Amino acid sequence: xxxxxxxxxxxxxxxxxxxxxxxxxxxxxxxxxxxxxxxxxxxxxxxxxxxxxxxxxxxxxxxxxxxxxxxxxxxxxxxxxxxxxxxxxxxxxxxxxxxxxxxxxxxxxxxxxxxxxxxxxxxxxxxxxxxxxxxxxxxxxxxxxxxxxxxxxxxxxxxxxxxxxxxxxxxxxxxxxxxxxxxxxxxxxxxxxxxxxxxxxxxxxxxxxxxxxxxxxxxxxxxxxxxxxxxxxxxxxxxxxxxxxxxxxxxxxxxxxxxxxxxxxxxxxxxxxxxxxxxxxxxxxxxxxxxxxxxxxxxxxxxxxxxxxxxxxxxxxxxxxxxxxxxxxxxxxxxxxxxxxxxxxxxxxxxxxxxxxxxxxxxxxxxxxxxxxxxxxxxxxxxxxxxxxxxxxxxxxxxxxxxxxxxxxxxxxxxxxxxxxxxxxxxxxxxxxxxxxxxxxxxxxxxxxxxxxxxxxxxxxxxxxxxxxxxx
Numbered sequence: 150x151x152x153x154x155x156x157x158x159x160x161x162x163x164x165x166x167x168x169x170x171x172x173x174x175x176x177x178x179x180x181x182x183x184x185x186x187x188x189x190x191x192x193x194x195x196x197x198x199x200x201x202x203x204x205x206x207x208x209x210x211x212x213x214x215x216x217x218x219x220x221x222x223x224x225x226x227x228x229x230x231x232x233x234x235x236x237x238x239x240x241x242x243x244x245x246x247x248x249x250x251x252x253x254x255x256x257x258x259x260x261x262x263x264x265x266x267x268x269x270x271x272x273x274x275x276x277x278x279x280x281x282x283x284x285x286x287x288x289x290x291x292x293x294x295x296x297x298x299x300x301x302x303x304x305x306x307x308x309x310x311x312x313x314x315x316x317x318x319x320x321x322x323x324x325x326x327x328x329x330x331x332x333x334x335x336x337x338x339x340x341x342x343x344x345x346x347x348x349x350x351x352x353x354x355x356x357x358x359x360x361x362x363x364x365x366x367x368x369x370x371x372x373x374x375x376x377x378x379x380x381x382x383x384x385x386x387x388x389x390x391x392x393x394x395x396x397x398x399x400x401x402x403x404x405x406x407x408x409x410x411x412x413x414x415x416x417x418x419x420x421x422x423x424x425x426x427x428x429x430x431x432x433x434x435x436x437x438x439x440x441x442x443x444x445x446x447x448x449x450x451x452x453x454x455x456x457x458x459x460x461x462x463x464x465x466x467x468x469x470x471x472x473x474x475x476x477x478x479x480x481x482x483x484x485x486x487x488x489x490x491x492x493x494x495x496x497x498x499x500x501x502x503x504x505x506x507x508x509x510x511x512x513x514x515x516x517x518x519x520x521x522x523x524x525x526x527x528x529x530x531x532x533x534x535x536x537x538x539x540x541x542x543x544x545x546x547x548x549x550x551x552x553x554x555x556x557x558x559x560x561x562x563x564x565x566x567x568x569x570x571x572x573x574x575x576x577x578x579x580x581x582x583x584x585x586x587x588x589x590x591x592x593x594x595x596x597x598x599x600x601x602x603x604x605x606x607x608x609x610x611x612x613x614x615x616x617x618x619x620x621x
Contacts, residue, residue: 241462242466243467246435246438246463247467247468249431249438249467250435250467250468250469253427253510253511256424258346260422261291261346264291265310265325265347268310268326268417269310269311271411271413271417272312273312274413275386277312277411278311278312278385279385279386280311280385280414281308281385281386281387281388282387283301283388283391284296284300284301284306285301285388286390286586287388288388289512289586290418292345292346299340299343301392304333305331305395306340307330307395308328308329308330309330309368309372311372312327313325313326325347325348325349325352326352328345328352328353329356329368329372330345330353330354330356332356333357333360334358334360337355337357354371356368356371364398365395365399365401366402368399369404382405383403383404384405385405386410387404388410415591416603418590419583419603419605421585422605426607428511428513429515432469432508432513432514432515433517435508435510435515436464437519438467439463439464440463443456443463444502444521444523447496448496450495450496452493452494452495453477453478453483453493453494454492454493456478457476460504460506469509470509471506471507471508475508475588476506477489477490477504477506478491478502478503478504479491479502479503479504480494480495480502481496481500481501484501484502484503485614487577487578488505496523498525498526499527499529500526501520501521501528501536502522503520504518504519505518506519507588513585514584515584516588516609518611538567538614539567539614542564542567543611545563545566546559546563546581546594546610547610550608550610552601552602552603553601554601554602555601556592556593556594556595556602557596557597557599559602560580560595563610563612567612567614572614575614576614578613579593579595580610581593581594582608582609583606584608584609594608
């Protein structure tokens with residue numbers, strides 16, 4: 150959950166570049182060339198004089214430089230190099246954070262198999278013949294096929310999970326689900342390199358479609374073969390993030406049910422397992438540590454864009470993946486702009502700093518917001534009072550959030566604190582959102598959301614006041 154912290158004192162440790170001269174200048178004494186003592190005449194004499202003058206000028210410059218170096222070395226006084234030499238400063242690094250989550254394992258094969266089994270049970274109980282998803286968060290959850298593992302294009306690759314088709318209930322209980330991967334024929338070799346955890350390798354089939362075929366019709370004909378036509382219904386669950394042309398293609402091929410996914414299927418991802426919570430706890434901790442580390446390298450005059458670049462480096466060094474907009478640093482009134490990107494605004498002594506940061510570990514995201522000020526800042530008392538109102542609103546929501554509580558009531562608890570402080574019209578967004586394989590996912594903490602919180606749900610908790618003339 151997002152929160153804010155200004156209780157600690159932090160120092161500006163921006164580095165100053167210093168130059169250290171060589172310890173031995175004697176080895177750098179130049180050796181002058183040997184001249185031909187014959188004096189040329191006419192045009193040659195003029196050329197010789199010009200060359201001699203240029204050489205003497207160079208020698209004087211060398212002697213002058215060596216004298217300056219010797220003086221600096223003897224006086225032991227460092228000099229400040231001009232700005233063009235700043236590239237030689239020690240680059241920022243946060244590699245010391247990498248160990249924090251280094252020993253956190255990814256989701257095990259057995260947990261993937263359990264997910265597939267629970268999905269199979271939900272499909273059977275809802276009389277659904279298949280679950281169909283494109284590469285993305287849901288396909289990643291059930292079969293380890295993320296959008297990074299396979300980038301979607303106009304040629305569909307579809308994950309299809311089918312429950313056991315046996316009519317005998319006892320037989321179904323002892324059977325594992327069948328997994329199909331609909332793939333473009335010319336990409337079958339690459340598709341077979343995907344790592345799909347499952348109980349039995351023979352339960353995985355690759356269904357190829359050629360360029361001159363309708364992929365959705367090929368899939369329909371494969372699933373509803375003549376031997377299976379009396380066993381399976383045409384009703385399927387299509388993942389809500391499937392693209393419109395994919396859903397339409399499936400419908401036109403004969404599949405029914407459109408894009409509606411039953412609640413018990415949708416909630417499989419919402420309730421996090423112990424393994425998922427372990428990953429999410431660590432990725433949020435590492436993100437917070439990255440914010441604190443970057444804060445130690447901030448100083449008045451720094452640009453938002455520079456601070457954001459430091460944050461990107463910190464997350465990378467910590468071993469977390471990230472996206473450009475998930476590392477935003479915003480100063481002063483810019484921090485009151487929801488989802489605003491970094492600019493070249495410079496940090497002044499009256500500005501508070503807001504970081505809205507997210508990184509991912511094994512596909513699971515963090516979403517951490519921190520608002521703070523540097524020790525040398527002079528923050529107006531009114532800004533600090535607003536900060537305290539937001540903190541109180543967050544605390545009220547955290548106290549309310551328990552299993553069995555309606556989600557909109559958590560939002561209302563935070564909203565009441567801000568309304569009573571006179572800023573209700575400035576709280577213009579929901580309190581929070583679910584988080585997991587997506588930075589924003591269901592369930593949500595907002596007005597009108599009647600779902601009850603369940604054990605295993607994970608949320609952000611980010612009240613705030615938006616608009617002009619506010620510090621954050």
